[in-house]
Amino acid sequence: MIEIKRVSKSFSGFSLKNINLFIEKGEFIGILGQSGSGKSTLLNLVAGLDKDFIGEILIDEKKPSKMIKDGEVAMVFQKDLLLPHLNVWENIAFGLKIKKVNKGEIEKRVKEAIKDVDLVGKEKRFPNELSGGEKQRVAIARAIVTRPKILLMDEPFSALDFNLRDRMQKLVKKLHEKLKITIIFVTHDREEAFYLSTKIGVMFKGELLDYGTPESLYYRPKNVYTAKLLAVENIFSKNIFEKIFQCEVKECGFVAIRGRNIKIVDDSKLKGQVHEVNFKMGEYSIEILVQNEKITLVQEKEFTSKIGDVISFDYDDKDKILIEGVKKC
Numbered sequence: 001m002i003e004i005k006r007v008s009k010s011f012s013g014f015s016l017k018n019i020n021l022f023i024e025k026g027e028f029i030g031i032l033g034q035s036g037s038g039k040s041t042l043l044n045l046v047a048g049l050d051k052d053f054i055g056e057i058l059i060d061e062k063k064p065s066k067m068i069k070d071g072e073v074a075m076v077f078q079k080d081l082l083l084p085h086l087n088v089w090e091n092i093a094f095g096l097k098i099k100k101v102n103k104g105e106i107e108k109r110v111k112e113a114i115k116d117v118d119l120v121g122k123e124k125r126f127p128n129e130l131s132g133g134e135k136q137r138v139a140i141a142r143a144i145v146t147r148p149k150i151l152l153m154d155e156p157f158s159a160l161d162f163n164l165r166d167r168m169q170k171l172v173k174k175l176h177e178k179l180k181i182t183i184i185f186v187t188h189d190r191e192e193a194f195y196l197s198t199k200i201g202v203m204f205k206g207e208l209l210d211y212g213t214p215e216s217l218y219y220r221p222k223n224v225y226t227a228k229l230l231a232v233e234n235i236f237s238k239n240i241f242e243k244i245f246q247c248e249v250k251e252c253g254f255v256a257i258r259g260r261n262i263k264i265v266d267d268s269k270l271k272g273q274v275h276e277v278n279f280k281m282g283e284y285s286i287e288i289l290v291q292n293e294k295i296t297l298v299q300e301k302e303f304t305s306k307i308g309d310v311i312s313f314d315y316d317d318k319d320k321i322l323i324e325g326v327k328k329c
């Protein structure tokens with residue numbers, strides 16, 4: 001178990017603020033947030049790379065620096081950091097040799113890791129003879145070969161093209177299922193976080209704003225920032241929402257509704273004027289004006305009305321997302 005308790009850390013102009021997080025063994029935690037939100041800062045503290053912070057971090061009741069010394073924590077970074085003068089096999093075996101693992105065991109583990117990351121046949125190649133994706137696979141093999149309890153990954157695929165990224169994500173997911181280790185994976189890509197994670201932590205300006213399963217974050221974001229990050233198109237203060245959707249909402253700060261949950265119908269008391277239409281990847285994104293407020297509807301069905309037309313729309317009460325608290329973004 002990883003316990004992050006009341007952790008704060010300051011640089012000039014940035015601080016990580018009072019982070020509390022409890023991570024069970026075997027979970028896959030995605031830390032999601034925009035650039036500069038403090039994801040890597042937090043990961044470096046968990047890795048024991050930075051010991052200068054307020055609060056407490058315990059991994060299986062031990063300090064991170066002890067875990068990393070004992071080889072129980074491994075890291076994969078955005079840059080592969082392979083040793084250029086060693087071939088694939090030697091790069092993967094390097095950590096085991098340092099730990100003085102016996103030769104037979106090294107052979108066995110390296111061979112298995114090479115199979116796991118799909119690099120069979122490329123053992124003798126040097127890093128400059130590998131593609132970006134292959135280099136990252138070597139980096140992952142090098143990390144898992146030491147059989148760490150925890151694997152920390154800091155945007156490992158952000159430099160790869162989307163096809164390769166897809167393949168690498170599948171590989172990491174498969175490895176997680178096979179090895180059952182705890183993984184913390186930092187990313188600014190919400191699809192990546194949703195695909196991989198059992199739980200996601202949302203970071204914003206040094207704070208952990210939201211934490212939960214992908215489903216709970218998707219259906220019940222706790223704040224406006226998470227809702228925006230998860231592409232909820234329509235977010236209004238309670239009063240404005242009540243005005244444009246002609247309803248009464250129980251006490252809350254904001255009300256949100258996804259564009260795909262607003263339907264165009266033949267007739268309804270709710271009407272709006274078409275303001276803008278965009279066709280994106282098989283979906284129409286339709287912006288309409290309702291009492292001077294813009295709302296966005298999303299549908300796959302072909303949209304034939306023109307700019308300026310008045311259309312009727314409706315929604316289901318259960319699709320409203322009530323958000324407490326203050327606006328944060």
Ligand SMILES: Nc1ncnc2c1ncn2[C@@H]1O[C@H](COP(=O)(O)OP(=O)(O)OP(=O)(O)O)[C@@H](O)[C@H]1O
Pocket residue numbers: 011012013014033034035036037038039040041042188
């Ligand atoms: N060693 C340092 N000294 C001073 N400021 C730092 C240091 N490391 C990070 N920062 C600052 O802390 C803030 C958070 O950085 P961090 O790298 O944790 O963000 P991030 O969410 O991982 O961003 P990215 O996605 O761009 O990697 C940034 O404003 C950064 O400039």
